[in-house]
Amino acid sequence: MRNLISLADLTPEQLARIVARAVEFGTGEVADRPLTGRQVGIYFRKSSTRTRTSFWSGATRLGADVITFGPDELQLTTGETVEDTSRVLGQYLDALVVRTNGDVAEMRRLGSSRDLAVVNALSLDEHPTQAIADLATLAERFGELAGRHILVVGEGNSSGAALALAGALTPGLRVTLLSPEGYEVPQDSMDLVDKLSGGQHLVTRVTDPASVEGPVDAVYTSRWQTMGVPKADPNWLSSFEGFGIDREFFERYSGPDTVFLHDLPAVRGQEVSDEVLDGEHSLAWRQAFHKMTAAMAVLEWCVVGEH
Incomplete structure (x- = not known):
């Protein structure tokens, strides 16, 4: 076993x-x-x-x-x-x-x-099996994962950490982790990314949306408060202003074939708008199947x- x-x-x-x-x-x-x-x-x-x-x-x-x-x-x-x-x-x-x-x-x-x-x-x-479902969704749509670029937006939670490790193990896959300052994927996870890839990965952490180079192949987000664990700052939601995925945000980084991913469940109107989640570019429901x-x-x- x-x-x-x-x-x-x-x-x-x-x-x-x-x-x-x-x-x-x-x-x-x-x-x-x-x-x-x-x-x-x-x-x-x-x-x-x-x-x-x-x-x-x-x-x-x-x-x-x-x-x-x-x-x-x-x-x-x-x-x-x-x-x-x-x-x-x-x-x-x-x-x-x-x-x-x-x-x-x-x-x-x-x-x-x-x-x-x-x-x-x-x-x-x-969340390792979530990352496998994510990669399966992208592989089904695009074929080879090498050369693809995933923009992961929001809290650096367990799904983001798993995608970072997936990027370390998938040669040529670029993963950009965009989080508000103070809510990034933990440094321990990034150290493990370095170790797994021998420093040859394409995984980066950023906190400024303007620093992201598009277009990307997938815009990915998760709910901002996961697993029912409360945040230390009672005003934490203000830190996430500008990180919600609406049509304007999605189009800022998208090309003609860019898809939207969400690991679900979603808090509609918070990390993602109805228009994006239910839109023609959304693979969130196929992602759930995977x-x-x-x-x-x-x-x-x-x-x-x-x-």
């Missing part, structure tokens, strides 16, 4: 294969059910619509039996150690999909059993290996 806790655990070749497999699953022409006879657990400590449902749907489409756990349904809440929980669940399950407000280090402890594949379905510092194909590709890779 193999974990997928961070994109940093993958080689560029492995990430490319997983993304290609997600695109392949998206065609609807794959009849393989490689998880037949396997058991997948889904353990979410936080609310979720797309990620939870996409993993359930993806696992069952691949033939697995699925059990779901709510935030208070494992004995972790009564004092059992993470390692003991992992050791026991490894005797019952082949994979455990986890969403938590904890960090990657906590999830690695849960992935300590060699009999249990653990998948990070969102932690405080990274959360399921990404889940399928990741579960297959973790449980049965290379396709």
Whole structure:
């Protein structure tokens, strides 16, 4: 069994294969059910619509039996150690999909059993399967990712951090992270980008919209307050003025083939306007579909290996 806790655990070749497999699953022409006879657990400590449902749907489409756990349904809440929980669940399950407000280090402890594949379905510092869905959406639209430029706008949250790592692992993919000052992708993530790519990446952090060179191939945003974690500054919203994606903002950086991406859920009228989210350039709904194909590709890779 193999974990997928961070994109940093993958080689560029492995990430490319997983993304290609997600695109392949998206065609609807794959009849393989490689998880037949396997058991997948889904353990979410936080609310979720797309990620939870996409993993359930993806696992069952691949033939697995699925059990779901709510935030208070494992004995972790009564004092059992993470390692003991992992050791026991490894005797019952082949994979455990986890969403938590904890960090990657906590999830690695849960992935300590060699009999249990653990998948990070969102932690405080990274959302790796979301980035795989994002890359699958772009690969489906554009083909090769090399030479493409993604502008990621808004808070430097777990989705932004994952896209930064994806940029480090995808040669030729340019990722510009545009955030208000004080809300950037953490420096630890950028240090990891440098390490993964040997300093050869095309990932940059900026705080001034005027410094972004367009046109870009995709304008990407997320909701500004993620995972229900309140911000320290009660007036934080004022820092995001000028970072909402309306038609004027989108057209400032777009060419004829530029697409809009959003990992959803969206706060309409805040980080994105209805006109952009529902517009002809939006791939947000196809992107949501690829959360399921990404889940399928990741579960297959973790449980049965290379396709």
